[in-house]
Amino acid sequence: MEIIFLGTGTSHGVPSIDCMIEGHARCRKDVCRLSETDSRHRRTRSSIAVVYKGVTVLIDASMDFRSQVLRETIRSIDAALITHAHADHIGGIPDLRSYDRSRGTPLPLYGSPESIGAIRSTYSYIFDPATFIGGGIPSVDAIPVTGPFALWGETITPIPVAHGALAGCLGYRIGPLVYIPDMKAIDAAAIDRCCGADTLILNCLREGPEHVSHLTLAESMDLARKISPRQCFFTHLSHDIHYELDRTKLDPWMHFAYDGLRIAIIS
Ligand SMILES: [Zn+2]
Ligand SMILES: [Zn+2]
Numbered sequence: 001m002e003i004i005f006l007g008t009g010t011s012h013g014v015p016s017i018d019c020m021i022e023g024h025a026r027c028r029k030d031v032c033r034l035s036e037t038d039s040r041h042r043r044t045r046s047s048i049a050v051v052y053k054g055v056t057v058l059i060d061a062s063m064d065f066r067s068q069v070l071r072e073t074i075r076s077i078d079a080a081l082i083t084h085a086h087a088d089h090i091g092g093i094p095d096l097r098s099y100d101r102s103r104g105t106p107l108p109l110y111g112s113p114e115s116i117g118a119i120r121s122t123y124s125y126i127f128d129p130a131t132f133i134g135g136g137i138p139s140v141d142a143i144p145v146t147g148p149f150a151l152w153g154e155t156i157t158p159i160p161v162a163h164g165a166l167a168g169c170l171g172y173r174i175g176p177l178v179y180i181p182d183m184k185a186i187d188a189a190a191i192d193r194c195c196g197a198d199t200l201i202l203n204c205l206r207e208g209p210e211h212v213s214h215l216t217l218a219e220s221m222d223l224a225r226k227i228s229p230r231q232c233f234f235t236h237l238s239h240d241i242h243y244e245l246d247r248t249k250l251d252p253w254m255h256f257a258y259d260g261l262r263i264a265i266i267s
């Protein structure tokens, strides 16, 4: 199984528009300016592609989806898993249309009932039979999920997490991989679903202060130690995470992800 980090940034992306407007005064580690010369600090909105058994499963379609798949030369997408319906995770859904021809069947797109409902209303034209066909509508089969299901020989297990006031936010386990890009809290039953995974990819917004809907660095490390995978990659990073300075604070098996990073894991 190969994981391709399409994007590793929080909803603002790095560099952020805010720091550009305010002259970087609010950028306390100067990461937005550093991103101009160090690509590990250039963070598009979070998403991964998981490649196994010859298929490519996309987790989230970010606002930066188009530039990400062009950058990584992603030639096919066979299914999509959506963690939640915030704009930074579903903003790329219209661009999924480009993969329709090569696949020839509607794209199975999975999410919680709440996420599927929000996608149906946000992109109502995709699901409205009265919409003019031929206008570039992605062919999508939106499937609400409430429990584990099989996909090309791997069990996909939704992991319910709390993410601010939003209902129906999920992480996913795909065999040896757990991906949770956006969360603040997780209960014991959901942690159980993560245990025994080889690789954990977990959200880590910033060093501090505490945030209402995201984990900070200390909280992310605590949760990673509880789940205790072989390796952990932090993602959904803001401009408050400096790749070099902050990696010294991590346990040896923890890493910060960056856009374009590819890792292979054993199923
Ligand atoms: Zn997000
Ligand atoms: Zn900044």
Ligand SMILES: [Zn+2]
Pocket: 084, 086, 163, 182
């Ligand atoms: Zn979110």
